[in-house]
Amino acid sequence: MLHILLLILKIAGVILAVILGIVVLLVCIVLFVPVRYEASGKCDGNLLSLKSRICVTWFLRAVRLDISYKEKRLKWRIRILWIKKTGGQIKEEENNHEESNTEETDGKETKASQISEADHAFEKESEECEKENKKSMEKIPETKSGDNEAFESMEEAQEPSEKGTGFSAENPGFLYRIFEKVRGLLQSIRNFFSNISSRIKRFREKKDRLLEFVRDETHVGAFHKGKRELFKLVKRLKPKELLLEVRFGFFDPCTTGQVLAGLSMLYPFLEESVRLIPDFEKRVLKGHAEVKGKVYACYFFFLCWNLIWSRNIRRTYKDIKNFEL
Secondary structure: OHHHHHHHHHHHHHHHHHHHHHHHHHHHHHHHOOEEEEEEEEEEOOOOOOEEEEEEEEOOOOEEEEEEEEOOEEEEEEEEOOEEEEEEHHHHHHHHHHHHHHHHHHHHHHHHHHHHHHHHHHHHHHHHHHHHHHHHHHOOOOOOHHHHHHHHHHHHHHOOOOOOOOOOOOOHHHHHHHHHHHHHHHHHHHHHHHHHHHHHHHHHHHHHHHHHHHOOHHHHHHHHHHHHHHHHHHHHOOOOEEEEEEEEEOOOHHHHHHHHHHHHOOHHHOOOOEEEEEOOOOOEEEEEEEEEEEEOHHHHHHHHHHHHOOHHHHHHHHHHHHOOO
16 A cells, blocks of 8 residues: 555656656746847838848747838748748738729719719709798788887897996096906915925925935945846847948938937947948938847846845835835
8 A cells, every 4th residue: 555655656756847847948948048130231322222131030940030121011921830920011002902992893883873862862952942932932021110119129228328337437446446456466476476486395305305315325226236237238138240331411411410429329339340421411321231149038037136136126126116205
């Protein structure tokens, strides 16, 4: 009896070990099998000459994504093992063309019936209008003198009955109303400036609290830790091969200079294979680019691991969550 129980436990242990091994193997595949990418592009000065291609693969090309752009047409294809799916603007244009053809044929069939129904309805309405006009001409109401008197009485009622009250300077009520308006205006101005002063005071208090929060030693340490880890990630994600040569120019030489000044900030992070050539005389956009590299999921895992186990970052996260101005 005991050896049967031990045999069952042995089989269960082997099954659990196999399941655990499969899980570890899958985790290692996800973390340490890289996602490889290749991209290239070329432009000779206009959109028609723009060509580009992107290819992304993973796990011995078991998963592959291809994207291409040529002659203002976008194509893409994705393959997961033996399952393939394609798409792009070409299929959409064909479907739209078929839908427009079917709508045109349906519209031609229904157009004739709609025109005939509209003609019949117009004829009926014209006959009814003629009958109503004849009846109205036969029965014209006679005017009465009482109506004119009533109209004159209404006009007299609309005229102001009190001509000398409320609008003359001799009436003291006129001066009182002016005094009330001036006092209300002064009160509104006073309230306006008091609101501005209170808002400035609240803003100063919030600014002091915010500066105190930012200058805290724990928060400063968390900021430097996050910056170091972010630079490590950017360095690891740097492409293996990079070739870029672009010649650009705008109508306004000032705009070209501003763009060049903005791109010059990226020169410390770029290699010698990157060349940016400005043209201050004419508008132009020419060049070609090639990029190739790989990305490991373990890079992001190590980033999250280092940030989570940092005491300063955990404390800063709690403080940000509970912080109120």
